Amino acid sequence: MLPARFVPATTAALAVLVLGGCARTIGVEVAPDAADPKCAEVMLAVPDELGTDLPKLKTDAQATAAWGEPGAAVTMRCGVEQVGPAADCQHVDSGDGTAVDWIVTTDDAGTWSFVTYGRDPAVEVIVPPAVTEDHSTSFIADLADAVTQVPATKECQ
Template sequence: MPAARFLAASTAAVLTVVALAGCARTIGVEAAPHAADPKCAEVMLAVPDELGGDLPKVPTDSQATAAWGEPGGAVTMRCGVAQLGPSADCQHVDSGDGTAVDWIVTTDDKGTWSFVTYGREPAVEVVVPPAVTEDHSTSFIADLASAVTQVPATKECQ
């Protein structure tokens, strides 16, 4: 009978894992053109488990991507986007721990914020939808400094 109990316990454990995996919220994020760059792997390994104190990291479905929040209202991040040129929209953001990142910051007519690292290749893009900015400021962008600084800066905002 011990073999039967082991088999039953093993089957129950497998079914539990499968059931829990089915409940995981996965956010669809399109991979960036240069997502396979080895530096992106370093960035992804350093992303925080939470943004802004209450946006938990959730699974994504593409390489070199991350997301925090809920489907339909998640902050998304992609490593490997094209580097942007100099812009008046460039902002120097200090994380408070001595780490700083320059970002090109834009917003569209729907209220979606976009942050793209400046002076780092590959570049990292963070998109913040209006559903997030209704209840949060975008200051949590500083929480990503330790991750995006895995790609060394070669230029700074002017």
């Protein structure tokens, strides 16, 4: 048994260890125009959860967000370069009348990329295969309130 004087210090150290273990931070590369003031508005409006089971995580870069689990997280960056019109432009309605146009691509590994179309600064969302194994990408509509903080100047054709 520990002497009484060691109990508070041990308890405090254990609390720091336990609470520190709960903090999950995801490394996300900062976008070139992350310092744009509109990105701050976007970040303040991101949801605490995507879908019903992808909780928001801490990130280590300005104008970024992440949801899910470390190693299998959906990541978002504001301030990426705008992309031009493309055949893979999709109009996504959030169900509350808010809509966002996204350029949607997938790579050979199965990673989905969504980049807003017609908004400056642009927002990019990356969805890794580890997420799409158990989820559809329909949660992209959950980001409409945040993304529409940047006004649209063009729409998908």
